[in-house]
Every structure is written in structure tokens, then in C-alpha cells.
Amino acid sequence: MPQRALPVPDGLDGVRVDAALAKLLGFSRTFAAEVATAGGVTLDGRTLAKSDKLVAGAWLDVFWEERAEAQIVPVAVPDLGIVYDDDDIVVVDKPAGVAAHPSLGWDGPTVLGALAAAGYRIATTGAAERQGVVHRLDVGTSGLMVVAKSERAYIALKRAFKEREVEKIYHAVVQGHPDPLAGTIDAPIGRHPSHSWKFAVTPAGKDSVTHYETLEAFPGASLLEIHLETGRTHQIRVHMAAHRHPCVGDPLYGGDPTLSARLGLTRQWLHAHRLAFDHPVSGEWSTFTSPYPADLARALETLRGD
Secondary structure, X not given: OOEEEEEOOHHHOOOEHHHHHHHHHOOOHHHHHHHHHOXXXXXXXXXXXXXXXXXXXOEEEEEOOOOOOOOOOOOOOOOOEEEEEOOOXXXXXXXXXXEOOOEOOEOOXXXXXXXXXXXXXXXXXXXXXXXXXXXXXXXXXXXXXXXEOOHHHHHHXXXXXXXXXXXXXXXXXXXXXXXXXXXXXXXOEEEOOOOOOOEEEOOOOEXXXXXXXXXXXXXXXXXXXXXXXXXXXXXXXXXXXXXXXXXXXXXXXXXXXXXXXXXXXXXXXXXXXXXXXXXXXXXXXXXXXXXXXXXXXXXXXXXXXX
16 A cells, blocks of 8 residues: 655645645545545544645655546547637537546546547646646536647636636526526535535535526526536536526436436536637637537427427
8 A cells, every 4th residue: 555654845734635635646636535535644643634734844644545547548529529729729519428537437538538539739737637628517518618738828728717707608408487587696516415426505615606597488497598607516507406497407406307308318408608718828809609419409499399
């Protein structure tokens, strides 16, 4: 069993255990959290949880089971659309069923694997399995993603997303009719207290803001345009479910499986429709749009025919 023992550097004073191990030992943040959860991190003999803070000068002991880290495997994804490409960025139209990047526990296709198979070269800092990734879409969500190809683009886009300078517009079909028809959901999102794969509105969560507007109403469902001010994992799905209007086709967050089957959906009706930002090198405001994929378009036509 591998083990490391060292004093905590001054620069990591007050840093969370999982973030500190990622910096010190090159672990992914997820694997670092798993090591801590398994009881593999002690500070001056005291076992730490993943969210505990380190203290400069204290003695850190870490031991873990060997485990292969996720790696980018070049695998072609014929349905992956290239919307824009230059020396610094590539904007892709991601189909459902494709993850943004490799991760432990996912053995399906990824955006980065598809780009590698197509001959794209990504040269940025960050974890090797997440090269160039500045934001992500859920596996079951289709639509637009930008990937940084150069270090200068990576730094600029990471800052732009953090400072909320990127316009992220999604379209979603949700159950029922939101009241009011347009509004803002401002509610913190964090890990679900009893389900490890889910997220929830929770007082201890991170600041999360979703703006929505109803575009069309159908019997029992609505097409919404959604503007994300923040970018939390599953944000739209969690906020709409908390608002009692889960995304159609999303059983994880309360979607009606009978309605999903009637519409022929095998994933949530959620699409990253428009993405706009200052180009990280030229500074020019750049806007990209993506049409609905075939499965979402068919479901929408069925609703319109009701």
C-alpha cells in the first residue's frame, strides 16, 4: 500500500484535504476525496475527512490503495459536431451519451477522447484527464461546449466562467407550468444528504442562480429558456425539481417515466442551445447556437400535437 508522510507546507495552511492532496500528490480531486473517506489521511495522528482543513507545519500521513487514474482514450464519436475551431479553442456540439472528460467509473465515449481521435491537440495545464475543459455538460445533456486548445485560452476562459462573463442559454422541457411563467430560482446546491449520485438544494450548498422564461406551454409540460448565472453540477435539473417542475425524461430528479415513454425519451429533455463569450485571444464577442437533436425535436413535436 503506497504511503506518503510530510509536513504541511505553509502554502496549504487552511486548505481542504481533498484539494491539498490533489496539489501535493497529483491525485484527481475525486480520488483524493475517496482516500480521505476511506480513512487514509491523518494529521498529527488524527484522521481527517475530505473537507477538513490542513494546518501548516503539522505532520501529514497519507496511505491509499493503488488505482488506475482515468485516462483520455481516443475514441471517435461520429455525432460530435465541430461548430468552431481555431488555434486556441474548439466549440463542439455534444450528443447525449458522451461525457465531457474521462473519470473513474465511466467507460463510455468522451468529448476529449473524440477530439483526440480526430487529431486535435490540447495543450493546457490542469489534470491530464481534463485537458482544456473549462466547463462541463452532463452525459445525458446535449449541446454546446467550448474546449481550450492553448494555455492562454484556458486561463482566460477559466476566469470568464468564474466571473460569470459567459452567456449560457439552455432549453428544457419541464413537467407542468411554472408559476410565475418567468422568474429566478436562487437556492444553494450541494451534495444530496442521502444519495451520493444526486445533488439537492441545501443550506450548506454553493450559491446557485437560475433564470427561466416559458417559451411554449403544452398540456402538462412547458418549454423553457434557461439562463444559468452559475454553473453547478445538475443545476437546472435540481432547481427545476425543487420548483416542482422536473425536466421531462429525468427520473433521477422526479421525472414521470410514463411521460418519458410516451415521448420516446431515454434521457432528460435538456439542451445547451446557445453559448457566447469574449474570444479568449481576440476579445471579440462570439455567439454559437445548436439546433435540437432528433430525439428532443421528436418529443417536442409530440407535445405540440397533443
